Amino acid sequence: MTYSPLHLCLLFSSALFCIGLIGALARSNTILVLLGVELMLNAANLNFIAFWRYGPPTAPGTGVIFVIFAIAVAAAEAAVGLALVIAVYRHHRSIRLQDANQLKG
Amino acid sequence: MIPLLLIAGLTLATAAVALALRNLIHSALLLIASWAGIAAFYLWAGAEFVAFAQVLVYVGAVSMVVLFAVLLTRRSRDDISVAIDSPARGIAALLTGGAVLGVLFGAVISSPLGAPAAGARPSLSVKELGLQLMGPHAAALLIVGVLLTVALLGAVVIAAGDRTDAAERKPEGNP
Known part of the structure; x- marks a missing residue:
């Protein structure tokens, strides 16, 4: 059985999403968890582009504009997330998730 | 079709290896390759502007921020390798991820997505994109x-932290 390109793109993005999910769940290093979340976000962007390219025709550029805004929000998320990692490191001298188990620094 | 398979294989392999490695710097560098692969996918799909945005934001900026975070949060010169966590945790994560992967693959394969519209490649010039962004999407x-x-x-x-915090930590000695 042959799959259409849209099927292949969706399989690609689901596999990337699951790699990010496994990484975010399995590792206890905060930076690696954040990178797993970033991979999941990228997989979502792949879906937007795949449907824009192969899906039913919509208004021109809908998928592209959605991805541009998603990338902007992801950049903000990465900056704030890594700043939080540095703040947690300053309080606990460690960036293991298990060590950051109190709200008061 | 062949380029898509190549790009997908390269991206998935680098992402999987990056999240399995022990050395954080190697992970970050491999993820740069993975993000570049995603940019190649965007180029292949005809979304050139998004591909360049991906290169600028991820390959250029986020990777540097990640490397800075790795280097700022290590305690000694060779504290960049993180031990593999408990096997139970890894197995649970693999089971969860495998289950999600099975559900997603089943849903994608069994859904009738329709025949690909042959030759109907949507094109979007940067000028049109700019007009769209400044017109209907200006508020966003x-x-x-x-x-x-x-x-x-x-x-x-x-990330800056307050000065009193640093002053009160100084007597402990900087590890």
Whole structure:
């Protein structure tokens, strides 16, 4: 059985999403968890582009504009997330998730 | 079709190896390759502007921020390798991820997505994209600008720390 390109793109993005999910769940290093979340976000962007390219025709550029805004929000998320990692490191001298188990620094 | 399979294989392999490695710097460098592969996918799909945005934001900026975070949060010169966590945790994560992967693959394969519209490649020039962004999506563009400003200022405030905190930690000695 042959799959259409849209099927292949969706399989690609689901596999990337699951790699990010496994990484975010399995590792206890905060930076690696954040990178797993970033991979999941990228997989979502792949879906937007795949449907824009192969899906039913919509208004021109809908998928592209959605991805541009998603990338902007992801950049903000990465900056704030890594700043939080540095703040947690300053309080606990460690960036293991298990060590950051109190709200008061 | 062949380029898609190549790009997908390369991206997935680098991402999987990056999240399995022990050395954080190697992970970050391999993830750069993975993000570049995603940019190649965007180029293949005809979304050139998004591909360049991906290269600028991920390959250029986020990777550097990640490397800075790795280097700022290590305790000694060779504290960049993180031990593999408990096997139970890894097995649970693999089971969860495998289950999600099975559900997603089943849903994608069994859904009738229709025949690909042959030759109907949507094209979008940068000029059209700019007109769209400044026209119907101008409000969203302004909100994203405000969001980025607030987020980056917040990141600076969070990461900078206060001076009293540093002064009171000094007697402990810097490890």
